[in-house]
Amino acid sequence: MKNTQKTLALIAGLLTLSMTLSAHHSFQAEYDQNQPLKLTGKLTKVLQENPHGWIYLDAPNAQGKTINWALEIPNPFVVQQNGFSRNIWEELVKTGETVTVTAYAAKDGSKHAWAGGLTRADGKTVITLSGIPGQGGPRGGRGQ
Numbered sequence: 001m002k003n004t005q006k007t008l009a010l011i012a013g014l015l016t017l018s019m020t021l022s023a024h025h026s027f028q029a030e031y032d033q034n035q036p037l038k039l040t041g042k043l044t045k046v047l048q049e050n051p052h053g054w055i056y057l058d059a060p061n062a063q064g065k066t067i068n069w070a071l072e073i074p075n076p077f078v079v080q081q082n083g084f085s086r087n088i089w090e091e092l093v094k095t096g097e098t099v100t101v102t103a104y105a106a107k108d109g110s111k112h113a114w115a116g117g118l119t120r121a122d123g124k125t126v127i128t129l130s131g132i133p134g135q136g137g138p139r140g141g142r143g144q
Contacts, residue, residue, distance in 0.1 A: 031114045039113075052074060053072070070113075102117045102118075103115050
């Protein structure tokens with residue numbers, strides 16, 4: 001009986017691990033670092049999740065049509081290490097402040113990207129995440 005329970009626990013653990021690993025993806029597989037973007041608009045929603053969070057930004061395209069971008073961000077721990085708290089996210093969404101986000105476009109051409117840095121309307125960079133030129137190293141640094 002004990003061996004059966006151990007075997008079932010091992011199988012359940014392996015299934016959980018395999019689902020977690022298959023859900024995670026590499027930056028290089030999904031995003032094109034040769035396609036940097038600069039999007040200016042208003043944050044509409046923020047999800048702080050593991051393994052990655054998301055910010056949603058309404059930004060006009062070249063024709064003036066508003067596009068809702070889904071911008072992937074690191075996990076909440078990394079975001080917090082870079083000096084960005086849940087309170088700041090909530091404030092930005094609530095006030096509708098216009099922000100500029102530097103990002104890398106998705107390879108498939110969809111309206112999602114990897115967010116590298118966020119600059120507030122006053123020009124002060126408040127979060128740096130991913131090494132976009134002029135925005136810090138691969139892990140980013142604290143906002144300037």
